Amino acid sequence: MQSKTLIVVVGPTAVGKTAVAIQIAQQFGCEILSADSRQFYKELNIGVARPSLNELNAVKHHFIAHLSIFDPYNVYKFEQDVLLLLDKLFEKDNIAVMVGGSGLYVDAVCKGIDDLPDPSPELRKQIIEQYEMEGIESLKKRLKELDPEYYSIVNLTNPKRLQRAIEVCETTGQTYSSLRKNMTHKRPFRIIKIGLNQDRETLYNRINLRVDVMLETGLLKEVESLYEYRYLNALNTVGYREIYNAVSGDISIEQAITDIKTNSRRYAKRQLTWFKRDQEIKWFAPTEFDLICQYLQSEI
């Protein structure tokens, strides 16, 4: 029996992942899974650089525009969804390509993620309110009582880390640290990871240019049409919230555009920080398709 292989393509935003993934999928005659936590949403298109219709038609894509911004979704569900789909795909294909820049989501598929509970919306709301009313010190105090072990290792200035740990402790009655196994789950398929990167200046030029193209193709209209939903998590996204800052009058539209570029560059940097520590990733320039193919052939 031939072994099944998932080819994973990662890299910073705007580096050119989509084009390479499509080439690979065509080369191997397989389908593409997106691991981009914002391209999931059907309402978000221009601002999240969704692949064009031509690109989407060139190869069968999954997990693009399959959700609504109103749907609750998270990494764990994504992991489950991907594993289910791969089961099906591997019945007919030996290879599948997963492409995306959301590091946590990629890792959830490749290494697995602990089965922790979803918080109830009420509990989450309550914790957020506590943070907003009483500040981070009060969250720290609450976590210290619930889970001193995690308290001693967590970044105590990051409210979201504290919030999540409290959520898990309160819903399970157990400590977050005891439930976090952090084990690598065995997958019934091989994984080959390739990373795309290029020199910083070229990447940043591409990012800046892409924002300009987004504006030319109707970014403002798309973003403004979702204005009333700006508080949804899916819209807490580079390219959207800056424009909402301008619409609400806090900054000029020119400033918003500059901010989108700056924040996209920072996002790219964070992505690189995440992926750089993964020793399984083999890095290439986005133009080196032949080299990438050679590498994949030698590994498969």
Add this chain to the structure above:
RNA sequence: GGCGUCGUAGCUCAGUUGGUAGAGCAGAGGACUGAAAAUCCUUGUGUCACUGGUUCAAUUCCAGUCGAUGCCA
């Protein structure tokens, strides 16, 4: 052409009553287990425009040069 103001980090600027300098932004590095395009942490040495002069010591005072800018002609 005359008079004035300015020339300090990639950018905007502060400052040194003479003892070689510091903020914001940009940038860089890092963390990351159900909101992850999220959230959080760390990080500032630069011919103080150039050439001379005064001085133990000049980025700081003086002169000249160059550049920018304003007003007057």
